[in-house]
Amino acid sequence: xxxxxxxxxxxxxxxxxxxxxxxxxxxxxxxxxxxxxxxxxxxxxxxxxxxxxxxxxxxxxxxxxxxxxxxxxxxxxxxxxxxxxxxxxxxxxxxxxxxxxxxxxxxxxxxxxxxxxxxxxxxxxxxxxxxxxxxxxxxxxxxxxxxxxxxxxxxxxxxxxxxxxxxxxxxxxxxxxxxxxxxxxxxxxxxxxxxxxxxxxxxxxxxxxxxxxxxxxxxxxxxxxxxxxxxxxxxxxxxxxxxxxxxxxxxxxxxxxxx
Amino acid sequence: xxxxxxxxxxxxxxxxxxxxxxxxxxxxxxxxxxxxxxxxxxxxxxxxxxxxxxxxxxxxxxxxxxxxxxxxxxxxxxxxxxxxxxxxxxxxxxxxxxxxxxxxxxxxxxxxxxxxxxxxxxxxxxxxxxxxxxxxxxxxxxxxxxxxxxxxxxxxxxxxxxxxxxxxxxxxxxxxxxxxxxxxxxxxxxxxxxxxxxxxxxxxxxxxxxxxxxxxxxxxxxxxxxxxxxxxxxxxxxxxxxxxxxxxxxxxxxxxxxxxxxxxxxxxxxxx
Numbered sequence: 001x002x003x004x005x006x007x008x009x010x011x012x013x014x015x016x017x018x019x020x021x022x023x024x025x026x027x028x029x030x031x032x033x034x035x036x037x038x039x040x041x042x043x044x045x046x047x048x049x050x051x052x053x054x055x056x057x058x059x060x061x062x063x064x065x066x067x068x069x070x071x072x073x074x075x076x077x078x079x080x081x082x083x084x085x086x087x088x089x090x091x092x093x094x095x096x097x098x099x100x101x102x103x104x105x106x107x108x109x110x111x112x113x114x115x116x117x118x119x120x121x122x123x124x125x126x127x128x129x130x131x132x133x134x135x136x137x138x139x140x141x142x143x144x145x146x147x148x149x150x151x152x153x154x155x156x157x158x159x160x161x162x163x164x165x166x167x168x169x170x171x172x173x174x175x176x177x178x179x180x181x182x183x184x185x186x187x188x189x190x191x192x193x194x195x196x197x198x199x200x201x202x203x204x205x206x207x208x209x210x211x212x213x214x215x216x217x218x219x220x221x222x223x224x225x226x227x228x229x230x231x232x233x234x235x236x237x238x239x240x241x242x243x244x245x246x247x248x249x250x251x252x253x254x255x256x257x258x259x
Numbered sequence: 260x261x262x263x264x265x266x267x268x269x270x271x272x273x274x275x276x277x278x279x280x281x282x283x284x285x286x287x288x289x290x291x292x293x294x295x296x297x298x299x300x301x302x303x304x305x306x307x308x309x310x311x312x313x314x315x316x317x318x319x320x321x322x323x324x325x326x327x328x329x330x331x332x333x334x335x336x337x338x339x340x341x342x343x344x345x346x347x348x349x350x351x352x353x354x355x356x357x358x359x360x361x362x363x364x365x366x367x368x369x370x371x372x373x374x375x376x377x378x379x380x381x382x383x384x385x386x387x388x389x390x391x392x393x394x395x396x397x398x399x400x401x402x403x404x405x406x407x408x409x410x411x412x413x414x415x416x417x418x419x420x421x422x423x424x425x426x427x428x429x430x431x432x433x434x435x436x437x438x439x440x441x442x443x444x445x446x447x448x449x450x451x452x453x454x455x456x457x458x459x460x461x462x463x464x465x466x467x468x469x470x471x472x473x474x475x476x477x478x479x480x481x482x483x484x485x486x487x488x489x490x491x492x493x494x495x496x497x498x499x500x501x502x503x504x505x506x507x508x509x510x511x512x513x514x515x516x517x518x519x520x521x522x523x524x525x526x527x528x529x530x531x
Contacts, residue, residue: 001496029439045459051309051316175291184297192299195308202302 003107010111018116022240027118040128056192057136060222065130068190068214073122073150075158075227081113082106082163083179087169098255106163106218106247139223146220150229153236154189154213160236163243189213209235269363270371272491276374287391288383293331295388299396302328317458322399327456329392329400334440336384338416342369343440344345346427356528364517366424371421403486407497411480414504418477421511422447433521442453452478475507487516 018025040062047058075153086109089095101108138144162184168178190208193201209232216229281288303325310321319327348367349355358365392400402408427461429439448454450473456480457465468474483497495503 006319027438031438031445034445042455045455047311048461049317049459053308054311172286174292175287177287177294178427179295180290184294184301187298187301192304192308194436195304197304200304 003103006103006107006181007114008109011114011116014114014116014129018101025117028117033116033120033124053192053195053216055194059132060218061192063132063136063221064192064214064218065131065190066125067151067154067218068259069124070125070129071154071158071213071217072186073118073120073125075155075162076121078110079159079162079166081115081133082120083166083169085109085113086166087174087176087178088236090254093256095254097252099251104248105251106244109166115197134220136222138221143221143223143225144162146225146242147217148221149233150212150217153209153233154217155241156236157209160243163240163247167243167246167250170253186210186213189215191215199242203233205229206235209239210238245252263446264332266367268455269367270374273368273441274370274375274378278379280380281376285379285383288380291380291384292391295384296338296396298389299329303396305514313327317456317457319458319487323487324456325398326400326485327481329396329398330402330481331453331477333385333389333392333400333486334412334415334480335428336380336388337412338419339377339380340373340423340477341415342373342420343423343427343443344420345369345435346424347430347437347440349531351425353528355526357513359523359526359528369424372422372519373416377416383424390515402484404483404497407501408420408480408484411483411497411504414501415476415480417508418472418504418511422476425511425515425518428518428522430523447473447476450474451476452481456481471502475504497519509510 029238031060041155043058043061043065046052047061052058053061066251086095088099095105098105100106165178165182169175172178185208188196188200188204191210192212193204193215198203212229216225216232219225306321306328308325310316310324312322316324332383346355347359347364349365358368361368391400426443433439450457450468450471452474457474457489458469460468477519479500483500487494
């Protein structure tokens with residue numbers, strides 16, 4: 001309960017901070033939104049040129065990509081700044097200021113860096129999801145329940161990825177390109193998994209379950225979910241647990257320089 | 260002749276120092292050895308699925324499209340630039356003052372820095388990825404016409420630099436110009452052809468893009484690399500496409516000079 005109150009207080013502060021620079025916040029949110037929903041443009045252009053992903057209509061693929069955007073936006077609000085803040089603290093040697101706080105360092109970093117600007121991406125993804133859903137057929141209430149379950153599993157994967165990235169910054173000091181590595185891996189989750197060969201399908205479903213970010217939740221809504229999707233729930237939870245564990249583990253490697 | 264020689268010596272000295280400086284962070288560049296091939300693999304499977312049994316899409320064969328994306332990745336490593344960010348930072352912090360005191364135009368200094376930085380990129384990003392594409396993925400990635408492709412890369416390099424420098428000069432007018440930079444990057448991502456070849460856009464937009472600078476930073480060069488040459492839906496030979504690119508580079512150079520002369524009057528140093 002204490003942690004929830006602290007988190008809410010930090011989130012409130014983040015919103016107040018954003019409100020102080022309203023124009024910057026709104027512009028930032030719009031740019032974040034536009035730059036992250038760009039990739040559906042490629043899908044639209046592919047379909048308007050008469051081509052298609054076999055077995056998938058344009059709105060089906062857009063649904064995958066909009067759910068992906070929504071998941072990315074939601075996870076980024078909570079954990080994106082953890083990566084950059086941790087990286088900056090380690091580069092400057094000021095992580096002591098976090099370690100001295102009477103709460104878990106990970107919780108402190110996450111709570112004090114809540115990023116409302118990424119809400120633009122979440123809202124954009126949500127709107128595009130609603131539009132895509134309106135052009136497709138949802139297969140009943142159970143599909144929606146499956147979607148919710150898999151969406152949260154996707155959030156767990158995203159969060160695990162952010163925490164793993166942040167953990168790496170303890171060892172690979174000041175490398176601002178670390179997120180690029182994970183972004184490239186996440187790309188597999190933006191498209192129908194059938195287009196990839198078997199090895200990559202297994203990899204993106206069970207090892208680094210990025211398919212759960214966009215593809216599986218959208219498939220649930222469309223009523224074309226494969227049973228293996230539920231097997232991937234376990235790696236999703238494990239991935240988040242691994243992220244938390246590795247972050248806390250890597251803190252021990254931190255060598256302060258005075259703060 | 261003496262002036263040219265002196266300029267070249269300056270360029271060489273700044274480029275060498277930048278190369279040495281960034282060599283300390285060469286593992287940062289090596290991230291591309293992972294990211295580039297992953298990006299390429301994804302594009303390979305997307306387009307293989309999309310083409311299905313079709314011979315051509317938007318006047319491009321599957322093999323050409325795949326080569327296009329491989330070439331785009333490699334061109335990006337040779338032309339990558341952040342002169343806009345750098346100039347905005349220098350102006351905002353007042354450090355630009357130190358450059359106004361030097362007997363060297365800041366734009367030339369920045370260009371020399373970029374050359375040094377991208378020579379490092381050539382060794383640690385371009386060459387490893389070229390070898391991976393060619394030897395591991397077995398993609399025929401060698402340019403159709405090496406000479407014209409090389410010239411086009413030089414123009415793409417200059418174009419990217421001059422545009423970014425123009426964007427960076429907005430810092431003379433705005434306290435915080437990062438938003439403008441982000442908006443530009445957004446448009447550049449779409450209209451440079453990095454996401455999808457511009458042939459896939461409706462013809463009206465393709466014609467409009469002839470007047471915009473974006474396609475000269477990537478698309479034209481990638482098309483020359485893969486053996487095509489198409490601007491605004493008009494088929495061009497490699498020399499014609501390079502000529503168009505050269506004209507665009509010259510125009511942007513003079514634009515950057517004009518903006519520089521206007522904006523330098525607004526600079527008020529804060530002590531650096």
